[in-house]
Amino acid sequence: MFxxxxxxLHSQLRLAVISLLISVKEADFSFIKEKTNATAGNLSVxxxxxxxxxxxxxxxxxxxxxxxTTCKITPKGIEAFExxxxxxxxxxxxxxx
Amino acid sequence: xxxxxxxxEAESLQIITEMIGKVKSHFHExxxxxxxxxxxxGFCSLMSFLQLxxxxxxxxxxxxxxxxxxxxxxxxxxxxxxxxxxxTYSEAAMNAVWSTFAIVLFGLILxxxxxxxxxxxLMLNEQQLLLMKNTQTxxxxxxxxxxxxxxxxxxxxxxxxxxxxxxxxxxxxxILGGILCMLCFVASLFLNTTFDFxxxxxxxxxxxxxxxxxxxNRYVKQQMGNV
Numbered sequence: 001m002f003x004x005x006x007x008x009l010h011s012q013l014r015l016a017v018i019s020l021l022i023s024v025k026e027a028d029f030s031f032i033k034e035k036t037n038a039t040a041g042n043l044s045v046x047x048x049x050x051x052x053x054x055x056x057x058x059x060x061x062x063x064x065x066x067x068x069t070t071c072k073i074t075p076k077g078i079e080a081f082e083x084x085x086x087x088x089x090x091x092x093x094x095x096x097x
Numbered sequence: 098x099x100x101x102x103x104x105x106e107a108e109s110l111q112i113i114t115e116m117i118g119k120v121k122s123h124f125h126e127x128x129x130x131x132x133x134x135x136x137x138x139g140f141c142s143l144m145s146f147l148q149l150x151x152x153x154x155x156x157x158x159x160x161x162x163x164x165x166x167x168x169x170x171x172x173x174x175x176x177x178x179x180x181x182x183x184x185t186y187s188e189a190a191m192n193a194v195w196s197t198f199a200i201v202l203f204g205l206i207l208x209x210x211x212x213x214x215x216x217x218x219l220m221l222n223e224q225q226l227l228l229m230k231n232t233q234t235x236x237x238x239x240x241x242x243x244x245x246x247x248x249x250x251x252x253x254x255x256x257x258x259x260x261x262x263x264x265x266x267x268x269x270x271x272i273l274g275g276i277l278c279m280l281c282f283v284a285s286l287f288l289n290t291t292f293d294f295x296x297x298x299x300x301x302x303x304x305x306x307x308x309x310x311x312x313x314n315r316y317v318k319q320q321m322g323n324v
Contacts, residue, residue, distance in 0.1 A: 005109075010104055010109065011104070012104055012108075012112065015104070015109060015112050015113065016112050016115075016116050019112060019113045019115075019116035019117055020116045020117075020119070020120055022117070023116075023117050023120045023121070023185070023186075024120055024183045024184060024185050024186070025183075025184045025185060025186050025188070025189050026183065026184050027182065027183040027184075028182040028183065031123075031182035031183050034182075035116065035119045035120075035123070036116075063179070064179065084109075085113070088106050088109055088110055091106040092106055092107070092110070
């Protein structure tokens with residue numbers, strides 16, 4: 001019996017955001033936008049969904065008089081990502097056999 | 098990147114791999130700090146060696162330059178923070194290692210500057226005096242207690258952040274530099290202060306300046322690639 005893939009993570013942009021955040025301590029909104037090629041509006045919505053799920057922490061501050069949004073993956077987000085990757089492996093292994 | 102597309106498992110895996118790869122290729126250190134301190138400490142050590150070896154004086158303590166270098170270092174830190182869009186775990190580890198090194202270095206300098214006079218006072222309180230005897234003339238001369246081969250201690254602690262950086266970043270030039278610091282430390286135990294300065298110059302040029310220049314070269318290439 002396969003585990004269901006987490007619907008929060010099983011989305012192109014949200015998965016991309018989490019995959020970026022898993023390898024860094026924190027990242028600016030501009031960095032995530034650049035690497036995912038997403039629009040600012042869409043990215044904001046998806047980050048908000050990840051935040052509501054408790055997978056990321058979002059901090060808004062000012063740097064040199066400009067608003068700066070930084071995102072950080074939470075322990076719950078790391079656990080969800082690991083579970084998602086394990087489930088993916090199971091699907092892929094089942095496909096091979 | 099669109100969000101509504103229904104992902105297959107293979108596509109999910111591809112996104113994960115692609116994003117992790119993008120983070121890896123994004124980060125390159127500019128090497129400015131390593132170049133700054135490699136040049137300053139290398140130059141001060143070399144000047145100290147030349148003054149002692151050729152018996153001349155430039156009229157002021159060359160090590161004042163290392164204090165002046167704190168100003169550009171603060172600018173480098175500020176500039177890096179301003180430009181930074183991500184903080185990686187290895188970057189956070191590096192900051193911790195080099196901050197610890199700066200604190201330890203400050204402690205060592207404080208110790209070397211204070212310990213002589215404090216020890217002398219403590220000895221005087223117990224009616225003791227440290228004397229040095231000239232074995233030829235038999236003359237006794239009062240001396241202030243001092244730490245023998247104090248430059249060896251600097252070489253030893255230079256090895257710590259250099260090796261840690263090399264191992265964490267898997268950066269061979271710094272691993273080799275750290276090993277050289279350790280070898281120079283051992284060699285300095287058998288040499289006098291004059292040559293300790295020469296060893297110190299060689300150690301910091303190889304372990305900080307050269308790796309810094311390599312990092313700088315990579316950074317410039319990456320920046321040109323992004324234009």
